[in-house]
Amino acid sequence: MKYVVVLGDGMADEPIEEIGNKTPLEYAKTPCMDELSKKARIGLVHTIPDGMNPGSDTANLAVIGYNPRKYYTGRSPLEALSIGVDMKDTDIAIRCNIVTVSEDDLPYEQKTIIDHSSSEISTEDAAVLLEAVQKELQNEMFQYYVGTSYRHLLIWDKGKVADLTPPHDILGKVINDYLPKENLLKDMMKKSYDILNEHPLNIERAKKGLNKANSIWFWGAGTKPVLDSFEEKTGKTGVMISAVDLLKGIAVGAGLKNIEVKGADGTLHTNYEGKAQAAVDALVKEDYDFAYIHVEAPDEMGHQGSLERKLQAIESLDSKVIRVVKEGLEKAGADYRMLIMPDHPTPIAIRTHTSNPVPYLLYDSTKEETHDWNYNEKDAKLSGNYLEEGYTLLSEFLENR
Structure with a gap:
């Protein structure tokens, strides 16, 4: 079994009147995510512990399975590792x-x-x-x-x-x-x-x-950070694919291999396909167990307050990352699980992060499920699935519970 996390930084949002009181994730054209959601479990997860700032540092630590209350010593020390x-x-x-x-x-x-x-x-x-x-x-x-x-x-x-x-x-x-x-x-x-x-x-x-x-x-x-080894903690070998020093630093601290992708720069026009293909190659050709693909663009567009660009970033994530990973692993004949989620919301209306729960999609290629929901904040809430401690989601994803 191969495991892929696709992290759309800041992808979650609030309903916007301009697009019929839908969120960007709900309004955007995301056929691949919608297809996967019909065969997946969706829900909400709280990635920011109460009382902690809603940053990509605490949130990504939680998504990758590290309790921020235990491991977080500040954002910049993780970037220093990178x-x-x-x-x-x-x-x-x-x-x-x-x-x-x-x-x-x-x-x-x-x-x-x-x-x-x-x-x-x-x-x-x-x-x-x-x-x-x-x-x-x-x-x-x-x-x-x-x-x-x-x-x-x-x-x-x-x-x-x-x-x-x-x-x-x-x-x-x-x-x-x-x-x-x-x-x-x-x-x-x-x-x-x-x-x-x-x-x-x-x-x-x-x-x-x-x-x-x-x-x-x-x-x-x-202050100087100390993270436990991801491989020792989970039993999985893994890679990190990100253009952002914070994520690269988390990878260094956790003992994940950082993969550099030409043209991956953390902007709206990053090399989406290159990042996706790098993950497929790491999983199939190099036989790693786990890949974490981090895409910064939705967050940057949220900070810019640009609805048009945030929609573009989400649609690119769907068509140029998730689809490429899905098709690449299926072509290789690999069984896989894919976890799709943001780390935190970055609502366009306020142009900064919030601590609200975020929607997740957990797909398993070996399981036959049929649902009528799509992947967005509204349907995730209606699913009734909710995790209070965000750092526990990875163990569930990796079937280590």
Whole structure:
């Protein structure tokens, strides 16, 4: 038996009047998911433990079978694993986004955050800008590391876990009330605007109609993580396929093999088919037991507040990932189970994450089931299937209960 998780980050949503009070998942054209749902169990699962922030970090840990209350030490330390940073026990890892803030003549504190991803900046452009930041701000206490796209890393030697706000939670807001209370961090953010706003690369980006990547933004602080081995915990060998450092870091910590896919970049136009085929190849040709395919696009489109693009991301997930995996495994004659779900909702109306339960679809190619439901939030709720502890779903999926 082969096992595949297809994770549509932030795919769940709320009913939207513009599309007949349906959710994007309910409205989108998803023939493959709908076909599988007729032969699958669907339901709702609560991936965010009560009292914890609704982030992709806690949620994906839960989906992959790790109780966030036990294993979560912060988002950025997991990303540090992905980048290959060997953290000391006294280090604090902090996510360093490159964001867009307003260019008005107001003091930095009175500026507004425009875009948490700086027009989904490329890793190549971001590396140039981060180098300029490193040149001016890096020292023995603070070390900057290049990640992917707008997502980068700061290691604070003998630092502390500061209370920091994710930039995607405050889009369109004046930043003053959300700046770090730690003056060392706040001062670096203020100085970064002076370094970056008139940088030649940002001048060129503005001419192309792209948002300037004109400030760094710190959030997601945490301490060195320790995860149990996935293989020892489940008895399954596995791979991770994601363009996002967070997921790659979880994989490193869990002992899963990270598979790099050319053109997989975490954007709406990521290489969906390449990620799907990489999973099939890992399961069939390399004989791994388990593959986790993470697709970031629905979440990014939710943060952008774009219904059209979120629908496109969901439809691409259906036609270019799920269908390719299904057909590839069936062509190989493999028995398989597929778990399809989001990690958390990212409703378009509020452009950030919520802690609401998410719909899951659990399909087993060896079982004959017949249902009249489709895969969406409404039908998942009507099914009556509900799991309160999200991290228990994987054991059920892997038949290890």
